[in-house]
Structures are given as structure tokens and as C-alpha cells.
Amino acid sequence: MIRIMIVDDMPIFLEYLRGCIDWNSYGFEICCEAHDGREALEKIEQFYPDVVLTDITMPYVNGLELAEKVTRDYPEISVILITGNNEFEYARKAVKLGVCDYIVKPFEKEELILSLLKLQDNIGKAVESTEIKNEEHYDDLRALIYAGVPDVESENKFEEKVFGGSRQGSGYLLALLRFDVSTYAAMDTESREQLMNWEKLIAKMLSDKLEIQGEFKIFHDFENNIVVLMRFDHASELDSYKGYEFTDIIQIVKNQLGIGSAIALSKADRLIDVKKAYEKALVYLGGKAFGQLYDIRNNNDEVAYSSLDAIIRLNKDLETLQSEDAENAINILWERLTGAKAISDTEIRISDMNLLTSAISILMTNIISKGFSIEKIYGDGFSPEKYMADAKSTQEMKDRVVFLYKKRIDFERGKKESKTHDIATAAREYIEANYADSELAIADISEKLCVNQTYLRKMFKSEMDMTLTEYITQYRMQKAKALLTSTDEKLSSIAESVGYKDVSYFSNVFKKYYGVSPRSMSREM
Template structure:
């Protein structure tokens, strides 16, 4: 039987314990993952545990249950929320209904009442998951929604140089809306599942994987999210799912922000209902439909960075390579493999790639002229990879060093192979060092900004990312990598350190200090301070004298 995670929120510990003792949670199929004593704390616990159900009181300090419900539903719309209250007033019930709260309970609550409510909510979740896992329905949906000819056209649209007239004709024939002034391609790759020893998965989940239908389940879910956000078109290419975002004149939202919001929700839904994670490469924004090939190639290039950034990420090419360029035609697969090895690979991977490229020369028994063209294209690809990553070739090899001249001076294939390995590894090492320096510089700018602005109660991660011109996903990755902590934890630490200094060196009252360090609510400042240091602000001040 599935077990669903549940978070209990009430400001009275006796009430929480009373509810816990009233119900046989394991028998009902629930596991209590956390308890919160106010809405603010519950929101932090929710982010850590990602429960399926939240059982919350309404009247609580710092943040009430209705505001907590609103924030959870805004970011995690599939979460079920049960609201408890002793207020038998229409106003509360009306607000709860507007927030799409699953159930509304009046105190005192009996064991039978809460059991019935939990069974009802569990049934709703079971039904939602069953719909996602319906293998036969997924197969039928795929057959009806994406005819072969339509899919063939869409693949050609992002991989071949179709002319405008052909694009217009086929989009009309297959009822595909390509009317817009901005376009973007995203490539979704399903991460390989790591088998946990204590997690066998549902029968349908196993069947989806064994029958090779998992990508159709992901495709179906992606289509639902794309339709919800009115993004554009979804289709399959090989083992990946493609999102083609079309931004119209009447839209006010920025195309990238709209696409990222949809993909973030998609990742949450897939992980919750299908128990899978995905990595998404997002291409650059193009202004003309005939340039979609460029956006697609950059989305595929962004996916290569999962080797470095890890899976279960959204990777935007404009974060990694601010200036995207078109790739030359040099056996696209070989070019991408070599480029990926230099940008995000290891010394062993680069050595293996070059060995394979030279094996192909020997196996094909190419003429000397063909051999020259082949290695020229290899060198050009390497230098393009260096340029994309802002590598200063003169700094590595010297101002007067000409790699093309040196290439023609090589005496044979073995010498050439060793030479290519050497320059590739040297460029790769430069990129690794430069990337690390860039990370440190960005994190330093973020820290400086926080130290200057922590007194502003409205400061958040989006404000810092706008200042640095980075997406929140990329910033969170590099900030945690460099500082070993999250943005929120770092901001809290800066504020708490500042508060301690003010308590030691000034006679300001606690509410004045709270305002100076960025807390609009003095009570929550005192609560956070005591939670952090184990003493209240006044006790800390007295002990410092």
C-alpha cells in the first residue's frame, strides 16, 4: 500500500499530540513527516519534506493557516490541505473554499471524523496517481494526439533548414500554432532511476519502465502542463520530449520566465506522481520561426552540462554560454561529443573521444586530403568550444603561437593524436579554472548585495538574481556549491549576526533592531533569534554585559 507524507501544523503542542494519538496513521497509509507550531515554520518544513497532505489550524502566530494554504497551493497545486478551526464562521469557510482547500473541519474533532476525512483525501490522491499511471490510456492518447506526419514535420522544423513557405503550409495542415514574435526550444531528458533497496515502486510504475512506455507518460503530463500555461507544442524526438514555446504579441509575460515556471511545475508533478526526475536543456530565444534549429541545438548543448551540474536540473544555455553560436557541420554527433568533452568532460573522456575520432580515420582508410579536412574540422571545433567558454588562446599557448601552422607541421596520425589530446586537455583545464573563478565572483557579488540590503524585509532570491542577471535555478546551484548553504540560510545568518552586534553595542529596543535587520514582524524576529541561539534577544543582551 502506498504511504503518503503528512505535515501537522498547530500552535498548541497538546493539540498536535492529541491528533497524532487519535489516528492509526500507518493503517490509513500515512506517515507524519513533521510538526509545525506556526505558519512560517510550517512553510520551511514543507519545503524540506514536500508532504502530500497538510493538516493545519487557522489561527496561529506569524502566519495563519489560510495564508499558509495560499502559499503552498500557489507553488505546489497538487498538495491536499485540510483546515481545522474552532471558528464556525462563514468568512473562514468561504476563504478556505476559494483557496481550493480539500477539507474543512470544526473542532472538537473526533477520531472517526478525522479518519473519514483522511480516507477521503487518500482516495483523491490514489485516483490522481492511477490516472497518471494508466498505461493503456497513455498508449491510446499518444496514437490520437501525435500523428506520424505531424511529428515528422516538427522534428524537421528544429533539425533542418525549412523555408518559411513550407513551415507556414505544414503548420496549417497539422493545426500547429506558430504565430508569434519569439520562440524557444526546451529538451526534456528522463533521468535514469536509481533503484532504492526499500522502495519497490507501484506495479504500474514498474510496468511503465519495463514496457518502455515511461516516456509516453512523461509526454502526456508535459502536454497537460504546456496546455495549462498556453506555451505552444509538445512532441517526441528519439528518447527526449521537446517543448516548442511560442510567444505571441498579446502576451505580457517574458517568454523565458513563462517557460521556466511551466517546467518547474512539470518537474514537481513528475516526481510526485510518476516518481521520476528529468533534466531539461533550454535553448536561446529566437525572433523568427526559421531560426528554431538554432534554439534546439543550443538546448541539446545545455543538456551536455548535466555531466557537470548534475541531473534533475533546468539548464539554460544563456546561463552557461551567454553568447550562443551556430555549430559548423562536422558530423554533428562527433562535433557535439568533442565539444562536450572539452567544456564539461574529464581528461579521460577527452582522451577516449580523440582516440575514437582517430580510429575512424584509420578504419575509413581516408586519403591524405580527406585526413587534412577531418583534422582541420576537429581543430576548428576545439577552438569554437574555447571561444564559447571565453578562453584566451593566447594566454594558454602564447601570443605568437599559431595552432593551424603547428597542425600542418605534424608528421603522422599518432603524433597528431597526441597533439590534439594535449591542446584539448590544456583548454579544458583553463575552462575549469575560469568557471570556478566566475562562480566565486558571482557569489561574492551576491554576498556583498546581501550585506548591503539585508535590512530590507522584502529582499529575496529573485531580487538578487535580477541584480546578477541569472536564473534562480543556476544561482541556487552555484551559491550552494560555493557556500555549502542555501540563500535563505545565509541571509538569516547575516541578519542574526547583525542583530547580535546591535544588541551588544547599542541600547536599541528589540523591535527597532528587528526593523534594522530586515524583520517587519518583531515577534517573529524574537522567535527566530531564540530558535537560532537558544536565548531571547533580551537574555542575550543581559549575558553580554
């Protein structure tokens, strides 16, 4: 858990901060509270939080003075200021002095969550330390948008299974949220992995934020787009729904993360119409600018082509390692795009790019989800976007997609599958061999084991019942204790030998771990 100290002289605001967020579900815990900067400085030694979340205007020691002391004396602790509009310039100046971020009152709780998750490796720690719950009927919902339900009987069974009863509502609204992947210029494994982690957390934020007269289900499609299926109790509520929650999310994600997004709202009278509503939203967003909510409930335009069954097939081929069938599925997609009309070799249409971009997106999402590295499969510096852009004809574009799928499938076929135990053991051995390195990072372990960080964190926690970060700290503390109780080495030397450059920081970590200072333990023993 990421430990947070909250500091404010107003009890009512402390109470609000405690209760406005389900902290544990995002990987946070409130470890302590303080009513002014002076009390906060006293409690830092006792609790040693990861983040100090503080108001500016307080008696004795104000938030700016507190921030200055924390950033100077405790460089490993992050500081976020909570400020009013009249204190805005003070907050901006404080950022230059080392404060990590500031939030202006009044603020949405989602702004605060994202601000906290941006700090250092908090997004990775949050995904590592708390399970982002998958929708219970994830596979059923994916099958609904890709394959649909064939008849009324199937429709009733789906209602019973997913919504717990026959249809009581008056229609469905499907929201499709896509992110601008070009925001991440490099889009290497680490960048894509981070974006997928953000998408997990943003889906959770939506589930906490969304309020409708009815029920809703949130899940991801094969491209990791967020899909929200809303079932309204009354037709009038569906018709009057404006989607303000989605508009807020678009703006908050842009302001806090710099990531563009777009959302389409598409209507389905019955479950049997949801597949068409999804496809309409998918095609519509393919040619639209990011940063907006598009309401296409009353858009009766027919979708130009249907490719969802081929998309399902491509995803299944990746799971079952069927490279020949993947090539056939890509050929089907291509034939549907081009039809009987001959296309010039030099003509590269937007529609071609949109569909092939979806195929690439599915491929990259699958690679990251499986724990593989894009660079390990295709080579260092590889960019699928650039690789596709370099194609000189539409036929070459298609051939390149086929090549990418085959190479991904061949990579896994030729790779001995690493079980959870093997990955966790290898990670533990690497930590034990390199714990003295103060620059040791989870990224180093990930690179050494040829798995991405999210997958590594998940496998390690599953096997060891603790996070990687916790294990690194535990091993270092055990080594430090052994040196303290069996040698006469200086404290600074011991700290350095177990991976800490700053002896003060080492002492605080040691005290938090064992409950006594390292000097006290040395004397007692």
C-alpha cells in the first residue's frame, strides 16, 4: 500500500479527505493525520509516509513551509499541495521548489486520485498492491459486443446471467471510450504497459463515478478500449441522459495525464442490437478528433462494414497460437475493406488505416497482457506505428500485419513457458544478488527476465504473497540488521552496503520496519 499523510487545520476537510475515496481499492492507505505543519513534521519520523497531502493555509507551520522542509530533509517523500484559487501562485512557485503537484479547490476526487498515482512509480504500485476487479461476466460481455445474441431466447438467457433477471429496463446505452495512443510518442513496451494500467484505473474511476437510474457493466474490448453498457429503468431517463460523467473524465484525464480521449454514446433498444451499437461507435470514433463526447444515439447511418467476427478470430488465434488462421482472418478483413473494387497500390485510404490500426492494437494489447516485451519479439527500437507507416502500398500494409502476427505467435511457440513459481524465484534471486545497488529498480528485473513490469509484479505477488517493493525492502532490512548486530561498521557504511545512499532515509525505513532506530538496535544487541 502507498502510505499517505493528510494535513489540514480544518477537521471537516480532514473528514472529507478520509471519506471521499475508497483509498484501499486504489492501493492507498491513510497512515496518519495532522492539523498543522508542526504536528506533521513530528509525525513524519513516526509514520514515514510515501506522500504528504497538505493544505497551504495553516497555523504554526503552513503548507509551503512544511513542503520545503519535507522536500529538503525527506527527498523520498512526495508532497502534493491542496490550494485555493487565491493561493494559486504560491502553489506554482512551490512546484519549482520540489513539490510534486498541487490540486486547486474545489476539485473532483478523480483529480486527486490521478495526481497521487502520477507520483514516482505509484501507478505500478497501485496495480501491484490492489487487484483491479474484472467484471464478473467479462467474457460474456465481450462476446455480446463482438458476436451478439442470435435470438430472443439467447437474449433472455444473457439477461438472466449478466443482469440477474429478465429485461426490466427500457433500452441500452453503450459508451465506448478510446485513448489517443499517439500521446505516448515512443509507445515501447513500457509506455504501452503504463497506458494499459491507466486504462484499468480509469475504468475503475468510471465505475465509482457513474450514477444512472438503472444498471451498468464496465469492461474492455480486445483493443483495451473501455466499454460501458448501461441499462436504464425508463426510456425517458435514457433519452435525457447527457453523459456528464464521461465529459468530466475526458477533461480530467487530459488535464492530469495529458492523454487525449474520445467517447461515443450509441443506443440499442435491445440486447440483440448491442453488437451493432458497439460497431457503430467503433467506426464513428475512428475518424473523429480526441477530446470530445460524441452522442450518436440518433445517428441512423449504416456501418460501412462488419469486421467484428474476424477480430474475435484474430484474438483467438493469438491465444491458441494459430498463425495460419490468423493470416486467413487478416485476409478476410482486407477483402471486406476493399471489396470487389480494385485499389491502386499507391492509394492508402483512411479506412484501411483504421482497420489495420485496430488489428495492430489488438496485437500489442495481447503482447503486453501476456507479459511479453515488444522489443524482445521484434527487436530494440521497434515501433509498429512507424513500421506500418513505412509501407509503400496497401498490399504491403496487409502483408506487414500478417508478418507481425506470425512473428508474435512463433515467438511464444519457441519460448518455454515460464510458470509463476519460476518467474518469482528468478526475481527473488536477482534481488538477492543486486540489493546493494541503490539504483535497483523493478524495470531492471523486468528487463533481465524478459517480462513486462505489470506481469512481473502480478506473478511475484501471487507466488510470494508480498509485492516486489516489499520484498526488496524486507531483504535489505534483514541484511542491515545482521550487519548492525554482528559488526562494528559505521551506520553510513551499513546503509550504503544495503542500497541506501542517504543514511537518514535508511534510518527512517529501518525504524518503520523494525519499530526501533538502527542505532538503538545496535546498542541493545
